[in-house]
Amino acid sequence: MFVKKFLEKNNIVKRKFLLGVLLFLVQTPLFSENKVTVEVFFLSERDKSPISNLRFLLKETGRSYSTDPFGKAIIGVQSFGSYELRIVSSDRIISKEIIVTSDRQKIILTIKPETPSGIHIVAKKESESLSRYSLQQEEIIRLPGAQNDSLKALQTLPGISAVPPVGLTSSSFSNLTNLGNLAGSSPYSNSDRGFLVIRGGGTLQNGYYLDGFPMSYPYHLGDQSSVLNNNIIRSINVYSGAFPVQYGFATGGIIDIRTPDEVKKNHSIINVNTFLSDVYHQHKLSENAFAIVSARKSYPNYTLMQFYPDGIPQDAKYADYEDFQTKFNWKPGENHTITAMFFGAKDLQKYSKTMENEFDLGNALSRPPVGIDRSFGTSGLRYVFNNGSGIESSFSISNNSFKENYEMKYDNPLSGERIFGFGNVTRQNLTFAENNNKIRILENYLYFRFGAQYRETNIKLNGQDIETNNSQFLEIFNDLLDSNRQFRALFEGDRIHTKEIAQFAELEFRLGGFRFLPGYRNDYYDKSGEKKDSIRARIEYEFVKTGTKLLAGSGEHYNAPTRIEQYSSKSGNPNLKMEYSVHSSVGIEQSIGTDYLIKIEGFHNTYSNLVTPDSNIQNPYTPNNQIRDIVNDPTYVVENPYIVTNLNYSNLRDGYSRGIEIFLKKNHNGIKRIFGWLSYTNSISKRNNHQARLTDDEQRQRTIDNSMRTLIYQTNYEGNYINFYDDGNYEILYDNDKEEYYDYDRTHMLSFVGGWKFLDDWQIGGKYMYLTNVPITPIVGSENASAGSSTGINLYLPTYSKDYNSARWPDFHQLDIRLDRFYNYQWGYMNVYIEFINFFGNRNQISQNFNNLYPYSTYSLQNPLTGNMVQPTNPEPIYNSNYINSKTGSGNVYYLPLISVGMQAKF
Structure with a gap:
């Protein structure tokens, strides 16, 4: 039906374009391929005997080969020149350069064979194993269902889940003004809106870093893509437990993303698909310097509205976004390295189909009634000294700026008249400086790491662009300004300035298979005047012969309040203290042969001093010095120099999270044809707000x-x-409160990612995710709120269960499939792919909407005047919009996957 609708609504040019792309996937290349054939012989360095069954990779084309019983392999290249053959041994990667000068040339290479059956790979030994998961670019660069977005692989790792839906605003304007309760909002919450949940931690309590420089948020609005170009991600490291002492300012987890640290050759990569385009270029400026630049632009609104507007779900919201990354690296001397980085992102939520009657959908610049305009930018500079004999020191400084404009608009539910609207604008500027040092005291036995960090944060919050069509608005507005400190702080403007200082030190002791890392960290937060010491320790023992590691560790973590309204003296509680968590875990890691790795880990995290909304905490001696009060009633201010105010927030919330994680991985070495991983987490997370x-x-x-x-x-x-x-x-x-399920608790999380290169030029991959959905406080009825109304129209408010977080949305299921076709040329390669995102068209519920014009109902409602079915259920489910609606002639609706067709070229 999708293809039929597409062909019906589009001209012959569009049809030819689509057919051309599909044919391009299956037909032979448009350019001639291998013009030169080379015979390569691999001999043993010891006795010059042939090495059979040796697999190796031709780096320039990405093709893999295997030697015959005589040690010979025939490879094809485009032209004469220099090429690199890459062989992976059990302890290193062997690189061999060949110079091709003639057709049918014979080249003899000698190597040390590792085993009679060929060369194998083992996982790279990382400095950390406990509560750490690492993925390399080769494993995630073609992640199915991610539209060439490697960072989406985070959501397939153990203990990590996205907040549904990912990327909603981090603002809490409804909390500031309590206007959200006008329509009867949920009576209970024990969380904040954010991005990712790591082992049951806070959604805004994670640290995100790109090469050690702070990153404001990892994903664009609507969970469409990460804020990083696919090709600039060299590796992803996730620390979900007692992370190393140099990582602080977080009580949840750490996402540490690394970019390439060398450029051997100049090349460019261009990717174009149905919903976005991006470009990546790396350039070797000299023997001691290189530059990397990348940029991306999305256009889902334009694509879907042009090609198949009828297929867009009614509650869909797609963001228009863009991002960029730039890196310069220079080695002025053998022991010195200077790195400069610039990266940022911008999001604009531009389209909601339910608003199509109010806005011109053909205008790509139109805005929805509730919109988000969000952006950040980071600039950083780092100097590294390494004398090559056991001393390394680095100094980094960066500046991160963040801006978010969150539009709020309120209409009369009876007449549709605009009551009032405005923008909630948050601006944040973060200066971050860090010094890291590493000293080798006894080689292979004892190392010492130490350093210091400084963070200075400036946050501004204010309302702007006030609009109204209601004559009573000014009266409502003035009442809110007089009665609500938070509302007043928003419109008069609020500003916060904080400083945080940390010092840290860690020893690493090694002896045989034993490894012990005790660490210490001290954090200072100027708003509360706290100086907190935290102890962290990790220990492991490896049985080298069996490839078995036993792992254990525990650590304390602190972080200051993250949101301006929480600790502002104008709208919140300036006496809030740092939040605190203890992460403890124990596990076992087993290498199976050289290709497989399995890790089983149990964890128990506790959280205390968490910031929570608190309607009971008050300050009876707040200075009565507000300018508005002085102007409006100076006599009252003189007579009452101190007044009682609500502080709105306290540090009373606490909780825990515990569970078990299983991670099975088939390593990807560029040669093996099957790779992937499976992760499973079983956990429980609870919180207690400690409110009366x-x-x-x-x-x-x-x-x-x-x-x-x-x-x-x-x-x-x-x-x-x-x-x-x-x-x-x-x-x-x-305090008669009790522990409830955490708002983002998920009992079961299962992910499978796999790829199979079934031919040299073809690869198929799949990604399946199953998640227990999040807890909710269910609506169990409604009450008529229109007593005494003269309009004759009833209004209903939902009635919520007294058993908070006692139900859940239906479980989440999603299967993504990707098919790749590779074409190799003299100038590089081309990769054409097609992705089926949400292959079975599952509609995964992420929220619900209660229509105040109708009572609570679990069945379809009928308009008594027209007889039309106007409300399927009340409340009505809201789904994640990664599917396409398709109607048949009889009116039946089918849900189909999003299809993304793309082409990537490297040259």
Whole structure:
């Protein structure tokens, strides 16, 4: 149906283009391929005997070959010149250069054979094994369903899950103003909106780094793509447990992405597919310097609206995004290296099909009623000294800027009239400096690492672009400014300046298969004046003969509050302290032969001092110095120099996460034809907000009592608030809260990624993900909220269950398939591919929408006037929009995968 609709709605040019691309996948190359044939003989360096069954790779074309019983292999190249053959041995990669000067040339090469059956590969020995997962570019560069986006592989690793949907705004304007409750929002939450959850940690408590420089966020809006070009990612390291002491300012996990650290040859890569285009170029400026530049631009709105607008899901939101990365590397001397990096991203949420009646869909620049305009940029400079004899030192400095404009617009649900709207603008500037040192005290036995870090953060928050068509807006607006400190801080502007300083040191002791890494870190946070010491230690023992590693470790981690409204003196609690977590894990890692690796790890993480919204914490002696109050009522300000204010946030939330992870990996060495990995996590995560849960009658009576008295003192004893009032009475707000499932808890997470190069020029890959969906507080009914209304139209508010987070959305399933065809030429290669994203067209629920014009219903609702079915259910599910709607002539709807056809060329 998709193809039929496409052909019906598009002209002959578009048809020819699509058919041409499909034919290009299966037909022979348009250019002639191998013009020169070379016979290569591999002999043993010891006795000059032939080496049979030796597999090797021709780097320039990516093709693999194998020698016959006489040690001979016939390879084809485009022209005369220099070529590199790459052989992977058990302890190193062997590179052999051949010079081709004539057709049918015979070249003899000698090597040391490792085994009589050929050359094998083992996984690279990393400096860390515990709670660390590493992927190399060769394993993820063609990840199925990711549209050439390697960083999406993060979501297939153990213990890592995306917040549904990934990339929503990090702002919390509805929390600032409580306007979100007008329509009856969920009564319970124990999390913040963010990006990734790592082993049940906070979504905004992870650290993201590119070559050690801070990165504001890892994914573009809507989980479409990462903010990095596919080809600039050399490797991805994930630290989910007690990570090394040089990583701080996080209580969740660390994502450390590395880019190429050398350029041997100049080349460019261009990728064009259905939804985006990107370009990558690396250039060797001299023997001691190189440069890398890359850029990307997406256009899902244009593609889908032009080719098949009827197939777009009603609740779909696609972001228009772009990003860039630039790296310069220079070695002015043998022991000195200077690196400069510039990278950034921009997102604009531009399209929601449910708004098609209000906006011109043909205009690619149109904005939805609730839109997000978000961007960041990082510039960094690093100097590294390495004397080659055991001393290495580096100094880095960077600046990261972030801006987000989150539009909020409120309409009258009866008339559709715009009540008011505005933009919530957040600007953040982060300066980060770091010194790292490593000293080899006893070679192969004892190493010492130490350093220091400095972070300075400036955040500004303000509202702008206020609009209204309602004559009563000014009255509502003024009431909010008078009664709500957070709303006032937004529109008058709020600013925060913080400083954080850290020192760290770590020893590494090795003896045989034993390895022990004790570490120490000290963090200082100027807003609270805290200086916190944290101890971390990791230990492992390797049985070399069997390839078995036993792993264990534990570590303390601290991080300051992350959001301006939480610790602002204008809108929040300036006395908030650092959040705290302890990560502990134990595991076993087993190498199976030279190609397979299996890791089993159990973990238990505890979280305390977490920031939580708190409606009970108050300060009875807040200076009454607000400019608006002084101007409007100076007499009251003089008579009341101190007033009682709500601080809105406290450090009372705590919780835990525990589970077991299994990771099985088939290594990719550029030669083997089958590779991939399987990961499984079984875990449980819970949180306790430690808030007093009052009944409706208790809350009503407390409101009446407090209207006639003033708080003069408040203290908190073991989580219970004790309030003393000016009438001589006191009250105790008991902590009768309990542990609930974390908002992003997932019991089961299963991922499988695999690739098979079934011919030299063809490769097929698949990615399957299964996730237990997140907990929710279910809607169990509704109440009529239109008593006394003269409109004659009923309004309904949802009634939520008292059992918080007691239900879940249906489980998540998704299968992605990718087919690649490779063409090799003298100038490089071409890779044409087709991806079926969400192959079975599964609709995975990520949210729900309650229509206030209708009561709660689990079945379809009918308009009594027209007889039309107007509301399938209430609330109505909202799905992740990675599928296509397709209707038959009879009106039946089928859900098809997104199809991305692309072409990548390297030259």
